[in-house]
Amino acid sequence: MAKIIAGVGSSHVPAIGAALDNNRTEEPYWKRVFSGFVKSQEWMEKTKPDVAIVVYNDHASAFSVDLIPTFALGCAAEFPPADEGWGPRPVPVVQGHPALAAHIAQSVILDEFDLTIVNKMEVDHGLTVPLNLLCGKRNPDEKWPFPVIPLAVNVVMYPPPTGHRCYMLGKAIKKAVESFPDDLNVVIFGTGGLSHQISGPRAGLINSKWDKAFLDNLSKDPVKLTKIPHIDYMREAGAEGIEMVMWLIMRGALENKVDEVYRFYTVPASNTAVGHIILENAKRGSARKAKRAPTKVRRAAARTKVDRVRS
Numbered sequence: 001m002a003k004i005i006a007g008v009g010s011s012h013v014p015a016i017g018a019a020l021d022n023n024r025t026e027e028p029y030w031k032r033v034f035s036g037f038v039k040s041q042e043w044m045e046k047t048k049p050d051v052a053i054v055v056y057n058d059h060a061s062a063f064s065v066d067l068i069p070t071f072a073l074g075c076a077a078e079f080p081p082a083d084e085g086w087g088p089r090p091v092p093v094v095q096g097h098p099a100l101a102a103h104i105a106q107s108v109i110l111d112e113f114d115l116t117i118v119n120k121m122e123v124d125h126g127l128t129v130p131l132n133l134l135c136g137k138r139n140p141d142e143k144w145p146f147p148v149i150p151l152a153v154n155v156v157m158y159p160p161p162t163g164h165r166c167y168m169l170g171k172a173i174k175k176a177v178e179s180f181p182d183d184l185n186v187v188i189f190g191t192g193g194l195s196h197q198i199s200g201p202r203a204g205l206i207n208s209k210w211d212k213a214f215l216d217n218l219s220k221d222p223v224k225l226t227k228i229p230h231i232d233y234m235r236e237a238g239a240e241g242i243e244m245v246m247w248l249i250m251r252g253a254l255e256n257k258v259d260e261v262y263r264f265y266t267v268p269a270s271n272t273a274v275g276h277i278i279l280e281n282a283k284r285g286s287a288r289k290a291k292r293a294p295t296k297v298r299r300a301a302a303r304t305k306v307d308r309v310r311s
């Protein structure tokens with residue numbers, strides 16, 4: 001039986017990819033960002049998943065505004081890097097896992113989630129940057145360490161799916177993976193966020209308090225997060241903060257109780273608050289500990305304050 005063993009949340013800032021591609025990772029600005037992923041790369045090497053499902057959003061790279069699927073599952077054998085304006089990133093072509101992807105599509109669609117099946121797709125920074133952060137720099141002639149099933153979510157044009165819908169889709173993906181006959185250890189990524197706004201009068205907005213409460217609740221009380229309406233993401237985390245709903249797909253695909261094994265948060269990278277978390281399904285015994293120390297959300301306190309708006 002296949003199983004989802006862990007979830008990874010990670011921002012996917014395109015400038016992080018550019019820093020890697022242009023060998024700027026030792027500059028102090030970028031070193032601060034990359035230093036937060038050293039332990040994560042060790043964790044990934046130790047964990048050695050057989051497959052990763054990467055929940056991300058396409059930024060009008062593979063899909064133009066002509067066609068915007070809400071949930072698009074990559075079922076192809078491979079996914080080349082997209083040209084986002086400076087040529088495709090110099091990273092390996094992403095190998096897919098068509099058998100597991102087709103199985104997930106069948107199970108999830110029969111579970112009444114209307115996924116779009118994608119048999120040809122390029123992948124942009126939303127997917128390749130988190131892969132780099134967790135697996136390190138890879139040249140085009142190398143390979144990513146595991147096959148990847150991309151799940152592209154619309155968060156670029158209104159209306160994106162609700163956080164609750166994302167969380168429930170995660171649960172359907174968990175069920176799908178667990179009914180796949182091969183013994184595969186699967187890691188699921190939720191990418192994007194955290195707070196950021198790229199344009200308009202509030203460009204540069206960062207709200208660390210909101211981000212940290214989101215990370216706390218992602219571990220301890222994700223159901224609370226599923227009740228956050230779109231307008232609150234927009235108001236508190238900026239227009240692009242809505243990317244955070246994708247982390248709820250990852251969380252929904254895990255057990256109710258998880259162990260937070262790693263967290264990193266730094267501000268800024270480009271326009272964005274970089275958040276990162278690694279959650280493993282709770283081991284026997286640790287669930288009690290998680291129960292003893294519930295985290296209180298102070299959304300009311302987070303509601304009005306933004307701590308950085310670039311003018």
Ligand code: DHB
Pocket residue numbers: 012013014059192193196198240269270271272
């Ligand atoms: C930035 C962040 C993103 O998540 C993105 O998709 C594009 C740009 C930024 O920080 O500039």
Ligand code: FE
Pocket residue numbers: 012059126192193240243
């Ligand atoms: Fe983005």
